[in-house]
Amino acid sequence: MSTWRAWGRRAAAWLAAGAAVLWLAAGPAQAASDGLVAIPPFxxxxxxxxxxxxxxxxxxxxxxxRAFQERKGSQLAILIVPSTAPESVEQYSLRVAEAWKPGRKNVDDGVLFLVAKDDRRMRIEVGYGLEGVLNDATANRILNEIVTPRFREGDYYGGIAQGADRIMRLIDGEPLPPPPERGGQESGDLEGIAPVLLIVALVAGGMxxxxxxxLPGALLTGGIVGGAAWLLxxxxxxxxxxxxxAFFxxxxGGGFAGLPGGYGGSHRGTTLPQDPFFWSACSLRPLMRNRCKPLSSPFAS
Structure with missing residues (x-):
């Protein structure tokens, strides 16, 4: 009787192991059957x-x-896919992060750099252990100032290599250089949105x-014009x-009608084209809790 019980326990263990293997293998197959892009093996x-x-x-x-991982411990993985459709790049990158789990366990120091080339989208996922080093602002600058200009010129290798290099140097403790000066460009952009802000101020201010x-009308007009200027x-x-x-x-005078010579605002001059590169830097784990803040970076031709 004990022999039969031992055999039964052994058979149950093998069945459980086989079921687990089948369940793990069913993930990519299920994604493919649903029309989703399969996750490549890590x-x-x-x-x-x-x-x-x-x-x-x-x-x-x-x-x-590899050399960086052996020296520092943190892990940076790069994935280039044609498209993530029908999923957004955010949804697909979270599935990849859940499957790959880059970084050390209990340290959470992995980074996933995903580029969807045909979709013209890119995204950075950052583990909790690196959020203090690679936050939204620094990731934004890496993609806008380093990666996107090279992608715009068709230099995908240069953009990916330089972006990865900057990420590794940040993890090593080297800060980003100061952002480029844009005073001359801002003064040139000042004329671009002056008509828009003037119309907003005249209409909103009077009404x-x-x-x-x-006083309340002036306060609200100032807020509206300030918000429009910031967005533009x-x-x-x-x-x-x-x-x-606008408030003054x-x-x-009930609007800008009394301002001699008119009023000019300022404009950064960035118009999003049809196919910008969208990206976001966000937390990688826990993966079921999406703490991403999507940002966009123009990819003009």
């Missing part, structure tokens, strides 16, 4: 499903990432002052100046 730190990189480029990147009174220029200082001027002239 066989290396550089996975290129588009043949964008040459064998030498891929091997060189792999060696650099709100009549509806709410002098991306410069907080310019938005503050626009808000103050609405309070004094």
């Amino acid at each position: 066989g290396g730190l550089v996975t290129d499903l588009t043949s964008t990189l040459t064998a030498e480029q891929r091997s060189g990147l792999e060696q650099q990432l 709100l002052r009549r509806a709410l009174g002098r 220029s991306g410069a907080l200082a310019i938005a503050a100046v626009g808000a103050l001027l 002239f609405t309070l004094v």
